[in-house]
Amino acid sequence: MASRILNLSLNFYKTDYTLLLFKSITYPDTFCVNTVIKSYALFNLPSYGVGFYFEMLRDDGVYFRPNCFSFPGLISACGRARELGLGRVCHGHVVKYGVGGSLFVENSLVYMYGGCGMSGDAWSVFGGMCVRDMVSWNSMVDGYVKVGDLGRAHRVFDEMDERNVVSWNVLMTGYLDGGCPGNVLKLFREMVGEGGRGNDTSVVSVVTACGRSCRLKEGRSVHGYVVRMLAGVSLIIGTALIDMYSRCGRPDVAGVIFGGMLIKNLVCWNAMIAGHSIHGNPKNGLELFDKMLKVGDLIPDEVTYVGVLCASARLGLLTEGKNHFLHMTEVFNVKPNFAHYWCMANLFANQGLVNEAVELLKNMQIDVNMSQQSSLWAGLLGSCRFKGDVVLGEQIAKALIEDDPLNHSYHVLLLIIYAVAGRWDDASRMKCTMKERGISVPGFSLLELMEIVNSLDVGDKLKDSIYGLHENG
Template sequence: MYHTLLIFKCIDFPDAFCVNTVIKNYSCSNSHKEAVVFYVDMLKDSNFYPNSFTFPPLISACAKLSCLRLGELCHGHAVKFGVDAVLPVQNSLIHFYACCGLINVALKVFEEMLMRDLVSWNTIIDGFAKVGEMGLAHKLFDGMTDRNVVSWNVIMTGYLNFRNPGNVMKLFREMMAVGFKGNDTTVVNVIAACGRSNSLKEGKSVHGFLVKTFPGSSLVIGTAIVDMYSKCGRVDLARVIFDRMWNKNLVSWNTMILGHSIHANPIDGLSLYSEMVDKNSQKDVVNKFSPDEVTFIGVLCACARKGMLAEGKSYFSEMINVFNVKPNFAHYWCMANLMANVGLIQEAVDILKNIPLDEDVSPESSLWAGLFGSCRFHGDVTLGEQFANELIEQDPRNFSYYNLLVNIYAAGGRWEEVARIKYMMKERGIKRVPCCGLKDLTEIVCNVEVGGKLQKELQMALTE
């Protein structure tokens, strides 16, 4: 990005192509806000006139920022400059509104398109899948006249994330029957589905198929197989595959640590954690991996299962003070269960009282569903359930208390209860933030003139 800007500054009269190149580079990097800032700055230049290549990366940057106001304004600019009906611009708008949770607006853009391509279809299906509307996602999938491997992966990932592994395996068989080979994402989805459904027989069958079809299995696939065997209760097989892997990354180590800690002997998980940390201190080791939040979920879960109070407290302190890992709900949940398992009920309640809930993390994300669906403790979720229900009775309008209960049910794998509480929240009007509807597009376009006022609107949105 630095070299791109350096070259740009050497151009006396940059045209739209040059500006668009910089915006795209910003959007593809981690400098998403800078893409919009740069666009606003370029509006001052009379030589720059936005075109259909300007808005896809610009709107994509707004999607990555999850900033509804900025995206709406950019949508208004696309209308003002007469490029809102261009296919790539429309596709970027579908993605943006879906990312902001306005799936109905995304669908409206999709339905009003005069021409669609595979990107259009895959994007709207992915949007519905991400919010759990799998019935509508599958209906759109069935309505496609043409599909590619991304289409299959999007619908399978949706079912996997929303706890329907059976449909993932069914779709995989349909996919193979029509001649699609799939890619690494497809394979990982299917393997993960076998693990989550505890289908050891089918998992072995898929593994055998992979050995024949993909002889040079990738790191991602190898790690997925380790995870599958662990979840199916064959941690011994998982460890054999793990030990045979030539290349390992942090995800590989975490998967095996979790496999031991949750599904087999927790002491083996702690030993593997120590081995990984020891490797980091060796000078001749090329790939060094510092433990992350997932590593410590496995470590603390192991301590909770074995009732290792002193060790659990020590690891929790090490996580924060040595490895600078910020604890999340999962870590506090493990610590609360550790306290309860050794009879320290009041201490467990105190931990639950002070959990700083991260409202940006959904318990239905693939990480949480995969870990919490199997990370069970003695007594299940009774203590946390009672405590959360008491809090809701005291303050029935507090979103955080409902979110705590949802997370607790997720931790115990009680997904029907998760759905029930979320429905209750919807019925009672319990929302994370005050409802923010989409501004009328006509108002945006009519009230924002190209030039000074348009620029001020964007600048105000950037500083919010």
């Protein structure tokens, strides 16, 4: 009876309550111990789970003999938390106690090694499995996707005798994150052609791919698929469609979708504000922002203010832009990032206040380690396009370099500005200059930088929010 109550507690209580109930049991057995381990795994606390596991092995008052149910959840949690060391410890005990032949254990090991970026180890486990199911194959595809080996991921995908929606989604998401939107569209067509029925994740991936590559025709086709095949436009699909139509130069259509949504959250509002501010009429973006502030339960975040400050810069609203920046930091406690500073710098410079723009960027209160944030900076420079931004950006970057020639990040800023503008000869010369001056050059080639510029922008932050919304709801 006590064991049943302990197991039921997983559905209603957090780990500490489950542990409290466990301690109240006079003679806990393997089932009870496994239940607490499962609790730690469900709440993504693998280190506590492993610690509890070893504590139970040493406790003479507990009858605990590890079995095939002791490890799968814990090993999978190690994969989600990227705790490779703990995962290997669990693998060692799987071997020690002879439970490695369990399909559930083997699947968790494939998932764990793949999640930790050890696709070779995942393949070793996968290759040694006598029986494989859909989870085994999907985990292997996902493992290769996580290390960016899309070629092998696709080959494993092609070898599958049958696929489910997770199979398609894993590979489509891999191609989307890998900057190959055309492959996402191709996979989606294959899935539909084979009679597959996508879910929200499938649609978000393909709609995002259409937006990134400005494929309006294909985006409309997917929109039609949603209307025909799915019960309705959900919140996350509606948000993705708003982003796609905006990127494709149709914020008017995005506005119709936004207006027809019965439920709206911050991510949805951000998509529409950015759609107007960056891709359409920035005045509409600011008006929509004012409307959002009147919605009592919505608090603007850093993504909201990228759109707001971009709109202010595009309209040349110096006073309003400065007020928005002040409210962002002092009223809503949003910490400025490079996107906000870049918008403000453009706002200053386009009003003839280049020195103020230089001073603003020079005194940014953020980590500007370009070797880590180069792709983010390139994406933001590529998305927040202002009138004369290339010449202006070059002017600002050169002024920063002249003022502080030893600051490596300013050199990389100029390099990325050239890349965003497609001035690859200037970018190449800049890299050579940096090498001559002993300045560390970011670890990417010009080809890789070109791919960054073509694939990344402020919408990536929005995309992450959309996926986060789906995973949490």
